[in-house]
Amino acid sequence: MAGLDGQKVVIIGGSYGMGFATAEMAIDNGAEIAIAARGADKLNEAATKLEQRGNRLVARHALRIEDRSSVAAFLADCTPFDHLVLPGSTVKPILYGDLTEEAAHASFDSKFWGPFWAAYDGRRHMRRGGSVVFYTGVAAHRPVKGYVMGACINGALNAATRSLALEFAPLGLRVNAIAPGLTDTPLQDILHGHDKEERYAEYSARLPVGRIGTAEECALGAIYLMQNGFVTGQVLGIDGGHECMA
Numbered sequence: 001m002a003g004l005d006g007q008k009v010v011i012i013g014g015s016y017g018m019g020f021a022t023a024e025m026a027i028d029n030g031a032e033i034a035i036a037a038r039g040a041d042k043l044n045e046a047a048t049k050l051e052q053r054g055n056r057l058v059a060r061h062a063l064r065i066e067d068r069s070s071v072a073a074f075l076a077d078c079t080p081f082d083h084l085v086l087p088g089s090t091v092k093p094i095l096y097g098d099l100t101e102e103a104a105h106a107s108f109d110s111k112f113w114g115p116f117w118a119a120y121d122g123r124r125h126m127r128r129g130g131s132v133v134f135y136t137g138v139a140a141h142r143p144v145k146g147y148v149m150g151a152c153i154n155g156a157l158n159a160a161t162r163s164l165a166l167e168f169a170p171l172g173l174r175v176n177a178i179a180p181g182l183t184d185t186p187l188q189d190i191l192h193g194h195d196k197e198e199r200y201a202e203y204s205a206r207l208p209v210g211r212i213g214t215a216e217e218c219a220l221g222a223i224y225l226m227q228n229g230f231v232t233g234q235v236l237g238i239d240g241g242h243e244c245m246a
């Protein structure tokens with residue numbers, strides 16, 4: 001029997017990157033899947049691939065994580081489900097000196113408030129034994145230049161993960177987070193298309209593991225957090241040793 005047999009996994013941000021890799025792995029582990037993201041074309045393409053892989057229907061919904069009412073409606077449509085996985089958000093790197101109030105709020109609205117309210121609105125549709133998986137990042141602990149907003153949001157989400165583990169416990173639900181380090185996903189093309197190769201080379205030289213990460217390695221972490229019923233309130237670093245980097 002596969003580890004997620006009979007369980008339903010809802011992924012906001014499931015059309016590419018870590019979310020899509022997690023959807024593929026969850027299907028291989030026996031789960032039913034529903035995915036959401038902003039771009040309808042990539043979402044449909046991803047859902048079709050997942051349907052072929054699992055030989056079962058994959059629900060999909062185009063939405064923005066910042067749009068709480070659309071997210072709540074999607075989660076209500078998915079009811080009942082077991083796991084809520086939340087990699088989908090947008091934070092653009094920006095130096096502190098160039099920051100505007102508007103950009104700062106937009107970042108929090110996307111990567112903090114989006115997943116925060118999705119968990120709040122989703123919990124009433126989740127079956128006991130399920131879990132929430134947030135995505136934070138290494139910048140919370142070891143700063144990366146240009147990622148001050150990411151660092152603040154990741155720190156806040158790490159704190160929320162521990163608090164919500166307590167708050168969700170009476171519902172029989174666990175709450176954890178993944179803190180990725182530099183990982184080769186389409187996000188890197190979007191944010192660092194111009195200097196991606198230089199960044200990869202620099203981090204590969206400095207990280208203890210000698211390379212950057214893959215979406216599949218982060219997906220393995222999400223599967224572990226969903227399956228292991230004794231793990232809650234944890235922030236799982238999947239980062240090639242970023243904190244001990246040279």
Ligand SMILES: NC(=O)c1ccc[n+]([C@@H]2O[C@H](COP(=O)([O-])OP(=O)(O)OC[C@H]3O[C@@H](n4cnc5c(N)ncnc54)[C@H](OP(=O)(O)O)[C@@H]3O)[C@@H](O)[C@H]2O)c1
Nearest residue numbers: 013015016017018037038039065088089135137183185187
């Ligand atoms: N990759 C890294 O090096 C790295 C490092 C540290 C932390 N992280 C964090 O890990 C998580 C996943 O990263 P990733 O690299 O897999 O990202 P990615 O490759 O950009 O994939 C993001 C997924 O989320 C969707 N999405 C993006 N913004 C959204 C929004 N506002 N509303 C709804 N869906 C949205 C995307 O589809 P659409 O564009 O069509 O919406 C896509 O399906 C993120 O929270 C990221 O900050 C990543």
